[in-house]
Amino acid sequence: MFKIPFLDLPPLRGAAGTVRLPGSKSISNRVLLLAALSEGRTVVRDLLASDDTAVMLDALRALGCGVAKDGDTVTIVGLGGKLLAKQAHLFLGNAGTAMRPLTAALAVMAATQGGSFEVSGVARMHERPIGDLVDALRGLGCAIDDLGNSGYPPLRLRGPSPLALDAPVKVRGDVSSQFLTALLLALPLVAEKDIRIEVIGELISKPYIEITLALLARFGIAVRREGWEAFVIPAGSRYVSPGEIFVEGDASSASYFVGLGAIAAADAPIRIEGVGSASLQGDVRFIEAAAAMGADVKAGPNWLEVRRGAWPLRGITLDCNHIPDAAMTLSVMALYADGPTTLTNIASWRVKETDRIAAMATELRKLGATVEEGPDWISVEPLKNWKAASIHTYDDHRVAMCFSLAAFNALVTERTVPVRVLEPHCVAKTFPDYFETLFDVVTARAEDIPVITIDGPTASGKGTLADETAKALGFAVLDSGALYRVTGLAARRAGLNLDDGHAVAAIVPTLKLGFRDGHVFLGEEDVSARLRAEATGLLASQVAVHPPVRQALHDLQLSFRRLPGLVADGRDMGTALFPGADLKVFLTASAATRAERRHKQLISKGISANITSLREDLEARDERDKNRSASPLEPAQDALLLDNSDLSIEESVTQVLDWWQQRRPF
Numbered sequence: 150m151f152k153i154p155f156l157d158l159p160p161l162r163g164a165a166g167t168v169r170l171p172g173s174k175s176i177s178n179r180v181l182l183l184a185a186l187s188e189g190r191t192v193v194r195d196l197l198a199s200d201d202t203a204v205m206l207d208a209l210r211a212l213g214c215g216v217a218k219d220g221d222t223v224t225i226v227g228l229g230g231k232l233l234a235k236q237a238h239l240f241l242g243n244a245g246t247a248m249r250p251l252t253a254a255l256a257v258m259a260a261t262q263g264g265s266f267e268v269s270g271v272a273r274m275h276e277r278p279i280g281d282l283v284d285a286l287r288g289l290g291c292a293i294d295d296l297g298n299s300g301y302p303p304l305r306l307r308g309p310s311p312l313a314l315d316a317p318v319k320v321r322g323d324v325s326s327q328f329l330t331a332l333l334l335a336l337p338l339v340a341e342k343d344i345r346i347e348v349i350g351e352l353i354s355k356p357y358i359e360i361t362l363a364l365l366a367r368f369g370i371a372v373r374r375e376g377w378e379a380f381v382i383p384a385g386s387r388y389v390s391p392g393e394i395f396v397e398g399d400a401s402s403a404s405y406f407v408g409l410g411a412i413a414a415a416d417a418p419i420r421i422e423g424v425g426s427a428s429l430q431g432d433v434r435f436i437e438a439a440a441a442m443g444a445d446v447k448a449g450p451n452w453l454e455v456r457r458g459a460w461p462l463r464g465i466t467l468d469c470n471h472i473p474d475a476a477m478t479l480s481v482m483a484l485y486a487d488g489p490t491t492l493t494n495i496a497s498w499r500v501k502e503t504d505r506i507a508a509m510a511t512e513l514r515k516l517g518a519t520v521e522e523g524p525d526w527i528s529v530e531p532l533k534n535w536k537a538a539s540i541h542t543y544d545d546h547r548v549a550m551c552f553s554l555a556a557f558n559a560l561v562t563e564r565t566v567p568v569r570v571l572e573p574h575c576v577a578k579t580f581p582d583y584f585e586t587l588f589d590v591v592t593a594r595a596e597d598i599p600v601i602t603i604d605g606p607t608a609s610g611k612g613t614l615a616d617e618t619a620k621a622l623g624f625a626v627l628d629s630g631a632l633y634r635v636t637g638l639a640a641r642r643a644g645l646n647l648d649d650g651h652a653v654a655a656i657v658p659t660l661k662l663g664f665r666d667g668h669v670f671l672g673e674e675d676v677s678a679r680l681r682a683e684a685t686g687l688l689a690s691q692v693a694v695h696p697p698v699r700q701a702l703h704d705l706q707l708s709f710r711r712l713p714g715l716v717a718d719g720r721d722m723g724t725a726l727f728p729g730a731d732l733k734v735f736l737t738a739s740a741a742t743r744a745e746r747r748h749k750q751l752i753s754k755g756i757s758a759n760i761t762s763l764r765e766d767l768e769a770r771d772e773r774d775k776n777r778s779a780s781p782l783e784p785a786q787d788a789l790l791l792d793n794s795d796l797s798i799e800e801s802v803t804q805v806l807d808w809w810q811q812r813r814p815f
C-alpha cells in the first residue's frame with residue numbers, strides 16, 4: 150500500500166493482463182458476523198483484509214469470539230447467540246457494514262441477556278445516520294442511549310429489557326439498506342415466533358438485501374420475502390455454521406478494472422478474477438452500465454473479460470439505484486464519452502464515507518470538467534481541455550480508486566496531464582493494494598514515467614537520499630552501484646581478469662540477479678552485505694571503467710523505470726542513463742565528511758575500519774570514476790548541486806522534495 154501523502158499518476162495509455170480481486174467487503178463483514186453468531190467453528194476463506202474487516206474482527210475478539218488468522222483465511226469460533234462479554238466498547242472506524250449490524254445484534258442480545266455495549270467510530274461515522282435503525286430497535290423494546298447527536302453514533306446498547314416481537318418490526322428502507330440488513334441479521338437470535346419486518350418507503354439498494362438473504366440461507370436461516378415490502382424470519386430460526394465458506398471477489402472493486410478495460414484495453418482484454426455472472430453481489434451489474442457506455446464485456450461464472458468496444462465511450466443516462474457504489478466509476482468514465490452522462494437516483498451517495506455527489510463534482514471540476522449536480526443526481530460532460538489536478542479523496546477509498554481512471558487522458562488529448570491522488574492509503578478500506586494492482590496491468594510511455602537522478606562521489610549519501618526520496622513519493626529505486634558491485638564480485642569469483650572488459654561484460658547476461666525487499670540475490674545467495682563491503686566497491690570501480698561492461702548493464706538499468714516513477718542513484722544516471730530525467734541532483738560532501746560518515750556506518754555494523762585508509766580508498770575510487778573515458782563521474786549540465794556536508798539527511802530529502810514539487814504542475 151502507498152502510505153504517502155500523495156501519489157502522482159503519470160499519463161497512462163494502455164491496459165492488459167489479469168487482476169485477482171480482493172474479497173468483497175459486504176460479504177466479508179456479513180460472513181464474519183454470521184460466523185460469530187453461530188455456534189462452533191467457521192472457516193472463512195478469501196476474506197478481505199482491509200480497515201473495515203479489521204475493525205469487525207477486533208470487535209468480535211472483544212465480544213469473546215475465537216479469531217485465528219492465517220493469510221486470507223480466518224477461523225471464527227462463534228458465540229452461539231450467547232454473550233460471553235457483558236460489557237465492551239467497540240471502535241468501528243468508518244465501517245458502516247460493522248456499525249449497523251453490530252448495533253442491531255448487540256441491542257437484541259443485551260435486551261435478552263443483559264449487558265452494556267458502546268459502539269463508536271471516526272468523526273465521519275458520527276455523521277452517518279443510524280436513527281432509522283435505532284428507531285426500529287427502540288420500537289422493539291431495546292434500550293439504546295445516544296452518546297452524541299441523536300440519530301447518529303456513538304451509541305450505548307444496554308439491557309435487559311423486554312422485547313415486543315408480536316407486532317411487525319418497522320424500518321425505513323429509503324436511506325440505507327443496511328438498516329434492514331442489520332435487523333435481518335440480528336432478529337433470528339430471538340425468533341421464538343415468526344418475526345415480521347416491514348419496510349417503510351421504497352427500499353433502496355435491493356441487491357445488498359439479496360446478499361444478506363443468500364448468506365442467511367448459508368447459515369441456516371430461510372427468510373420469507375414478500376416482495377420488497379416485508380420479510381418474515383421463521384419461528385425457531387437458529388444459526389448453523391456451514392463449516393467453511395468462501396468470500397467472492399468484491400464486485401464494486403471490479404468496477405475500476407471494468408472501467409479500465411473499457412477505456413484502455415484496446416489490444417488485449419483485462420481479465421478480472423473473483424466475480425462473474427454467478428456473483429451474489431448486485432454491483433456485478435455494473436458491467437451492464439459499462440457495456441451501455443461501450444465496453445466489450447465477456448462474463449464467466451467467476452470471471453470477467455473487458456476490452457474497449459465503442460470509442461469514445463457513449464454518454465448515458467442511468468438510474469443507478471441498483472449499483473450505488475460502483476456507479477461512481479461511471480462518473481469518471483464519463484470524461485471519455487461522446488456526450489453527457491447523467492446518473493440518477495443516487496441520493497445514498499450523500500451519506501456514504503463522504504458526500505460523494507459533492508466530492509465527485511468538486512474533484513471532476515478540478516480536472517476541468519463541466520459537472521452539474523442535484524440532490525440525487527450528477528451529470529458529467531466529456532472533457533477535452535484537461536487540467537493537472539490534485540485530487541482530494543475525503544478519506545473515501547472509492548474516490549481515490551475512481552480518479553485513477555483520469556490518468557488515461559493521453560487517450561483523448563495531446564496536452565496530457567498527470568493526476569495527483571491525495572492520501573492514496575484511503576484505499577485500505579477495501580483494496581489495500583489497489584494502486585500496485587493497477588500498475589501491474591497498465592502501460593505508460595517510458596518517457597512519461599518520472600525519473601529523479603542522484604549522482605555524486607562515493608559516500609556522499611546518494612543511496613540514503615535516493616531511498617528516502619523514493620519512499621516519500623512511492624517511487625522505485627535503482628541503486629546502479631549495486632549492479633557494478635555484483636558484476637565485480639561475480640567476475641572476481643569467476644577468476645576473470647578485471648582488466649579484460651569484454652570478458653567481464655560477457656558474464657553480465659549470465660548473472661541470475663534477484664531484487665527482493667531491498668536485498669540483492671545472486672542465484673539463491675543474498676549478497677547484499679557482501680556487496681556493501683569496501684573491497685567490493687573497489688572491484689566495482691575497476692570493472693566500471695570498461696565501456697562493454699557499462700553497455701552490458703545499460704538495458705537492465707533502464708528496466709527499473711517503472712510506474713509510478715524512479716529515483717536512480719549512481720555516477721552517470723543524469724548524464725548517460727536518463728538524460729531526460731525530470732530532476733537531476735549532483736550530491737557532494739567534503740572528503741573528510743564522507744570518510745567520517747562511512748567510518749561511522751561501518752563501525753555501527755560492527756566492521757572495524759580506519760578513517761585515514763577509508764578516506765584514501767574513497768578518494769582513489771572518485772579519481773578513477775572521474776577520469777575514466779566512459780561515462781565519467783561529473784554533474785549533468787542541468788543538474789542541481791547539493792553539498793550536504795552541513796545538512797542532515799532529513800534536510801537533504803526536504804531540499805530534493807522541494808525541487809521536485811517546483812517541477813510539478815499541481
Ligand SMILES: Nc1ncnc2c1ncn2[C@@H]1O[C@H](COP(=O)(O)OP(=O)(O)OP(=O)(O)O)[C@@H](O)[C@H]1O
Binds near residue numbers: 750
Ligand atoms: N546528510 C547526511 N548527514 C549525515 N549522514 C549522512 C547524510 N547522508 C548520508 N549519510 C550517511 O552517510 C553514510 C553513507 O551514505 P550512503 O551509503 O547513502 O552513501 P552513498 O553515496 O550511496 O555511498 P556509495 O557511493 O558508497 O554507494 C550512511 O551511513 C548515511 O546514513
Ligand SMILES: Nc1ccn([C@@H]2O[C@H](COP(=O)(O)O)[C@@H](O)[C@H]2O)c(=O)n1
Binds near residue numbers: 607608689691
Ligand atoms: N552509475 C554508476 C554507479 C556505480 N559505478 C561504479 O560502481 C562503484 C560502486 O558504486 P557505489 O555507488 O555502490 O559506491 C563506483 O565507485 C563506480 O565505479 C558507476 O561507474 N556508475
